[in-house]
Amino acid sequence: MSINSKETSFTSSDVSNEKITAEKMPYKSYRPRSVSTCSTDSCSSASLSEDDTPVRLKKQQNSSGFSDFCIKDIRLKDFGKREIEFAEQEMPGLMSLRKQVMEDKPLRGAKIIGCTPITAPTAVLIETLGSLGAELRWSACNIYSTQNEVAAALAEAEIHSRILNYIKFLLGIVEESTTGIHRLYKLLKAEKLLMPAININNCVTKTKFDNRYSCRESVIVSLKKCTDLMFGAKQIVLCGYGEVGKGCCQSLKGLGCIVYVTEIDPICALQAWYAALRTPELKWEKVRSQVDHIRWPDGKTMILLAGGHHVNYTCSSIPSFVTSITGTTQILALMELFNAPIGRYKSDVYLLPKKMDEYVASLHLATFDAHLTELTEEQAKYMGLPKNGPFKPNHYRY
Secondary structure (H helix, E strand, C coil): CEEEECCCCCCCCCCCCCCCECCCCCCCCCCCHHHHHHHHCCCCCCCECCCCEEECCCCCCCCCCCCCCCCCHHHHHHHHHHHHHHHHCHHHHHHHHHHHHHCCCCCCEEEEEEECCCCHHHHHHHHHHCCCCCCCEEEECCCCCCHHHHHHHHHHHHHHHHHHHHHHHHEEEEEHHHHHHHHHHHHHHHHCCCCEEEEEECCCHHHHHHHHHHHHHHEEEEEEHHHHCCCCCEEEECCCCCHHHHHHHHHHHHHCCCEECEEEEEEEEHHHCCCCCCCCCCCCHHHCCCCCCECCCCCCCCEHHHHHCCCHHHHHCCCCCHHHHHHHHHHHHHHHHHHHHCCCHHHHHHHHHHHHHHHHHHHHHHHCCCCCCCCHHHHHHHCCCCCCCCCCCCCCCC
16 A cells, blocks of 8 residues: 555545445346455456446446446445445454544545455455545455555556656555565665555564464365365475464364475474474475476376465455454554654655554454553563563564
């Protein structure tokens, strides 16, 4: 997501609670969620509506006469609203933040451009930003492609190559994906980064909850849905034992799988051994071919799921609770960029302060009826900590 100052004039629309009309088309029952969230729902020029009209050529407008939007089948709006309401129940931290700051409108005057996979939790994020005063334009990216999934990489490419005249008005970028952050650091190293960027991907709330726990839950759904296999006693090889690998291992071992981990990092490899996982060497010449199906000489087969892209986006869904944690962090980052004094942030990549990570976590604890122990003044003084946090230094590894 990128955020710009009050001086530019990007168009935006408020689509919440709007009465939207569409051309009459023969009714067909809506598809199940496993189908409705697949790559065929992207609003590309090749996508067709139920009457074979290209989606971008359909004549649709809201009650205010606004028509600058692309919706494949507006007749599903009631179903979509129920999905959003259900997601809100699983996003307590985001909803709590919305209630706390909505009256102050901390994003009033901000113009935010977003590019993410569009899901019900995404809609909750968008509605929250709108309720905080922001004007929004949102682009749905193709969840079947890791190349189009990265918000900052896309925004950066567009900003740097096509709309350089607007650079002086843009306050910065908030990026949550690994690939997007990699791209931003490459630009920074080449001295081509033209605005501040906040790195959400490496915040504690992202790496420890989204990367680990989201994959821990979605990997099983994805594999079972696509293969119909029984996983007990199956031999599993995981490439990498980072946060994603750790989460996947937890689920797979829980099903009784025999798990092997390949690693290039000796620290992660040692962690794998202490988790009772073997670490064989991966021969790259055995896996260099990106194909859909491999049959080995002994008759065993290999099936490539999701075309080699993110299987949890394409064959499963991301838990709303985890999206709440990441979304809350994103909103706080946008508020920081928009309200910071001019000149505080340079053309660099920043991490949010530890105190903000702790605040995001505390917003989500209430749903578990969890209670924190409070330091006494004497304890805080002895430990050299502020009584109300942050409780860990920036170099602390959780």
